[in-house]
Amino acid sequence: MSEIEHLLREDLRGQTAYGAPQLDVPVQLNTNENAYPIPEDVAAVVAEFIGRELRGLNRYPDRDALALRGDLAAYLGHGLTADNVWAANGSNEILQQLLQAFGGPGRAVLGFMPSYSMHPLLARGTGTAFVDAGREADYTLTPGHVRWAIEAHDPDLVFLVSPNNPTGTALDAAVVEAAYEAARGIVVIDEAYAEFARDRASTALGLLEGRKRLVVTRTMSKAFAFAGARVGYLAADPELVEKLLLVRLPYHLSSITQAAARGALACATRLQSEVDELKHQRDRIVKNLRAKGLPVADSDANFVLVGGLRDAAAVWRAVLDEGVLIRDVGLPGRLRITAGNEEETASLLAAFDTVLERRPELFDSASEQRSASEQQQEQNQ
Incomplete structure (x- = not known):
């Protein structure tokens, strides 16, 4: 074991970094x-939004990204406002912040693998135990299986993915409802690919009202062709959003990133x-x-x-x-x-x-x- 390896956190020793x-x-x-690629007309709009910020780069960005959050809420609909939305550098940072706020040492997050491979890695990075409850033989999830897993493991957070990566399958609303009813902690529905669903109405956004522990995470990387910009976000109860400010880094989302995202959102229909x-x-x-x-x-x-x-x-x-x-x-x-x-x-x-x-x-x-x-x-x- 090298000198540096010896100084590394014990749970990280021998691990390899994520990467395709x-x-x-x-x-x-x-x-x-x-x-x-971003169409030329959209690129022009994004460039215009960015251009407005260039001369002000000597100042820190809007720490809470209020304008961007308002635009994201308008895009999502379902009666959401800026208070319901939080944004960060990709949905991975959103998930990391959720684990930092509601997970950590002595706490656990429940997942259902095979699913997004970053979930256990983000858990490990925040000192949160990751528990894999598996799936059916055909990789589907049923309300009964999810309910059983939550009751058996009593996690602090639950991660569900819809559509699931790598299977591409969407969750039935009954699965989300069963998870929320069985869990005492935060239930996160990772909807990174929601815009590609055959039934766009299958989103869990419609289940947010009255469910203060339910979170829906999204990204602009896929549907908005914005992977290089690194913009992710979530929708949840305003109180839950407020708690994430306890763990976010100061000025974590740059003025350029916020402006670029707002330009893309202005061209969402295109x-x-x-x-x-x-x-x-x-x-x-x-x-x-x-x-x-x-x-x-x-x-x-x-x-x-x-x-x-x-x-x-x-x-x-x-x-x-x-x-x-x-x-x-x-x-x-x-x-x-x-x-x-x-x-x-x-x-x-x-x-x-x-x-x-x-x-x-x-x-x-x-x-x-x-x-x-x-x-x-x-x-x-």
């Missing part, structure tokens, strides 16, 4: 980014057209991979989870050799694929055609693939 492979390949479909196109490409991937005999669950996110792989790591490498980068999320027999633009989708499907033809031993037999695919489609009817 960043490789220079023609088609990158591995980190769930929005495939479309940006939704790109969301609709990504949903189309997502469904195109699902349809085509199923036609090849591969089981793919219906997705409410901007990615899909494909199965039927005897050797997921080898398929990942073979697809990469065709110039397409997708994500190995560590689930046996499965890989995650981000929905790209029309050309990227064509390249992805062509890559799978090539690998299926050249390396059939990497996949389940054709009959097994068709059987699984047909069963999935029957369940969805």
Whole structure:
């Protein structure tokens, strides 16, 4: 053990930092980014908002980001106001602040893996114990399972993800309600991909009223194509929002970030057209991979989870050799694929055609693939 390793917190020793492979390949479909760059007309609006702030950069930003929070509340609707909203540098910082305020040493957060891989890492970073209650064999969650897990573990926080990453599945409102009724602590619904849901009304925002311990987190990284700007936010009861000010860093959200986000929000309707196109490409991937005999669950996110792989790591490498980068999320027999633009989708499907033809031993037999695919489609009817 090195001198520095010896001085590190014991629970961090031997750990590796989070990160997806960043490789220079023609088609990158591995980190769930929005495939479309900011349109020129939107970029002009964002630049105008930023320009208004440039000469005032000698002053600290609005510490509480009130104007941005008001714009976010207007975007979300559901009768929310700025007092219901909090913003930070990406939804990861939002989740970290929730853990700092309501978790910490001697406290626990309950999650349901496989789900967003940052949840246990954020818990560890804040000294909060992470408890994994697992999922059903098909990766779904039922109200009964969630209620049982909360009653069995009595966590201080509960993390639920809808649509879930990496499965792409959305939660039924009954699951959220069961979690809230069973929990004594904070219930967080991570809705990073909510704008891509087939039913936009499936959001938990409509459940916030009267539920003071319920939190809905969002991000501008996906639907707003704003991953590089790092803007995340939450909606909750005003008292809960107020408590987060106890742990936020002073002036944590820069004037430039706030201005850029407000410019993008002013163009929200324009940006939704790109969301609709990504949903189309997502469904195109699902349809085509199923036609090849591969089981793919219906997705409410901007990615899909494909199965039927005897050797997921080898398929990942073979697809990469065709110039397409997708994500190995560590689930046996499965890989995650981000929905790209029309050309990227064509390249992805062509890559799978090539690998299926050249390396059939990497996949389940054709009959097994068709059987699984047909069963999935029957369940969805």
